[in-house]
Amino acid sequence: MVAPVVVAIDGPSGSGKSSVSRAVAGHFGFGYLDTGAMYRALTLWCVRSGIDLADQDAVAGAAEDLPLGLGADPQDASVELDGEDVSAAIRTSEVSAVVSTVATNLQVRAILQQQQRDLIEVLADDFGGVVAEGRDITTVVAPDADVRILLTASEEARLARRSTQLHGTSDAATVAAVHDEVVRRDRDDSTVSQFTVAADGVVLVDTSDLDFDGSVAAVVSAVVAAVGDRLAAAVEGRAAGEGQ
Numbered sequence: 708m709v710a711p712v713v714v715a716i717d718g719p720s721g722s723g724k725s726s727v728s729r730a731v732a733g734h735f736g737f738g739y740l741d742t743g744a745m746y747r748a749l750t751l752w753c754v755r756s757g758i759d760l761a762d763q764d765a766v767a768g769a770a771e772d773l774p775l776g777l778g779a780d781p782q783d784a785s786v787e788l789d790g791e792d793v794s795a796a797i798r799t800s801e802v803s804a805v806v807s808t809v810a811t812n813l814q815v816r817a818i819l820q821q822q823q824r825d826l827i828e829v830l831a832d833d834f835g836g837v838v839a840e841g842r843d844i845t846t847v848v849a850p851d852a853d854v855r856i857l858l859t860a861s862e863e864a865r866l867a868r869r870s871t872q873l874h875g876t877s878d879a880a881t882v883a884a885v886h887d888e889v890v891r892r893d894r895d896d897s898t899v900s901q902f903t904v905a906a907d908g909v910v911l912v913d914t915s916d917l918d919f920d921g922s923v924a925a926v927v928s929a930v931v932a933a934v935g936d937r938l939a940a941a942v943e944g945r946a947a948g949e950g951q
């Protein structure tokens with residue numbers, strides 16, 4: 708049996724992790740895991756349930772029992788809470804503004820990191836490979852991944868991307884309005900994870916001067932360079948139903 712391929716991608720906000728990871732997973736026919744969606748879904752669940760985000764024990768308790776459903780298909784990576792599709796609700800500015808309070812809760816991190824390790828194993832087996840992205844996948848969740856990539860871009864590029872993504876423009880006033888959601892959030896999140904400097908063995912992909920397709924191509928090339936000899940076999944293994 709061929710070992711499935713695990714691709715781990717980290718990076719700061721707006722670097723393109725989610726969109727590039729989905730495209731790369733689609734390219735290889737791999738499963739997709741958005742670990743940020745797990746922190747966001749837990750945040751939304753706590754807000755809706757009236758759980759004080761500062762109450763670390765209560766939020767950790769919610770993390771243990773979260774009725775979360777994650778779609779692993781990169782073309783339809785839906786997020787459900789108790790059967791309700793919350794894919795859009797978890798990405799509102801209201802959730803973005805407070806998600807770091809949950810993501811810097813160390814009890815929560817330990818719980819979600821273990822869930823993420825379990826999911827990576829299952830998805831890698833089911834699809835012949837998985838692309839998992841977040842802030843600590845290359846360093847803590849899957850430090851033994853076959854391919855480890857830090858996807859970065861300049862702060863200016865990341866602010867412009869987030870501004871265009873949310874508001875359709877990157878004029879100065881709109882960029883200023885998304886500053887908290889990108890720069891402040893990264894500052895808070897980086898108190899518990901290291902996602903600005905590539906750790907040993909992690910490939911740095913700087914997308915500041917790349918367009919979206921160029922970013923996808925750079926990551927695809929890094930995967931092929933690392934595990935090209937195993938890709939065909941991993942896909943054949945999936946077609947033959949290995950690992951089921």
Ligand SMILES: Nc1ncnc2c1ncn2[C@@H]1O[C@H](COP(=O)(O)OP(=O)(O)OP(=O)(O)O)[C@@H](O)[C@H]1O
Pocket residue numbers: 718719720721722723724725726727743868869872914917918919920922
């Ligand atoms: N060169 C590029 N590489 C990647 N994404 C780009 C590029 N240019 C523009 N984008 C766009 O930037 C936006 C932000 O990307 P994405 O949401 O994937 O970032 P992210 O790193 O996952 O952010 P966050 O961690 O805050 O969720 C998307 O709309 C994406 O299409």
Ligand SMILES: Nc1ccn([C@H]2C[C@H](O)[C@@H](COP(=O)(O)O)O2)c(=O)n1
Pocket residue numbers: 720742743744746747806807810811840841842843844892896900
């Ligand atoms: N592995 C991860 C993934 C995400 N986070 C935090 C950082 C963000 O503030 C929040 C949401 O992530 P996003 O959807 O913006 O990628 O979750 C983390 O700490 N570790």
